[in-house]
Amino acid sequence: MTDITDGAGRARRRGQGELEAQVLGALRRAPGPVNAGWVQEALGDDLAYTTVITILTRLYDKGAVTRARAGRSFAWQAASDEAGLAALRMRRVLDGESDREAVLARFVTALSPDDEQLLRDLLERPEGPDGPEGD
CATH class of the missing domain: 1.10.10.10 (Winged helix-like DNA-binding domain superfamily/Winged helix DNA-binding domain)
Structure with a gap:
């Protein structure tokens, strides 16, 4: 450092x-x-x-x-903004775990109701969570 x-x-x-x-x-x-x-x-x-x-x-x-x-x-x-870098870190953590389902389940249950609803809304978008072009 x-x-x-x-x-x-x-x-x-x-x-x-x-x-x-x-x-x-x-x-x-x-x-x-x-x-x-x-x-x-x-x-x-x-x-x-x-x-x-x-x-x-x-x-x-x-x-x-x-x-x-x-x-x-x-x-x-x-290659990405701060949100993209944070998402990359989250994916690496998930990739490093043997029980992806358990990690995702614990993550979702720890979300605030507002964040949980935001995640649901993002996942329900017909074009996917990244927008119309998937970028």
Whole structure:
């Protein structure tokens, strides 16, 4: 983890996933595919280039970013928004469990009535929960 300062100027450690979220945010604000140096500058922190590459590679392995060869390096781009990344994490947790039915049942029974109704509405859409094009 990397040290950053809080509002009072004290050093603190980034929470797990915080740096990934910052990198994804920078990529979503990018004018298009960008290199790791651009991401490093966009974050405005004193992050090492190797740290940025490590985070980008982790995000790539998770399917949260895409990359394309650009010379001897890569051009990176966000593959999804925050909701897409959260859905990816949820799917990975589900995929890691042996009893999918039990996990899904426990998840649904733990939802608030409003969230349960929202889930029902999403599942009942004729085009599916992702919209008309399934995107």
